[in-house]
Amino acid sequence: MVCILGNVxxxxxxxxKENLKCI
Structure with a gap:
């Protein structure tokens, strides 16, 4: 969830960069 919200x-x-950690 946090990863998706980060892009918004x-x-x-x-x-x-934070989203890359979630992948």
């Missing part, structure tokens, strides 16, 4: 935030690139 304004800090896309910052959260994108």
């Amino acid at each position: 935030t304004q800090n896309f690139f910052l959260n994108f």
Whole structure:
């Protein structure tokens, strides 16, 4: 869930790196 929500935030690139951890 957090990974998907990260892409919706304004800090896309910052959260994108966080999303890589979730994959």
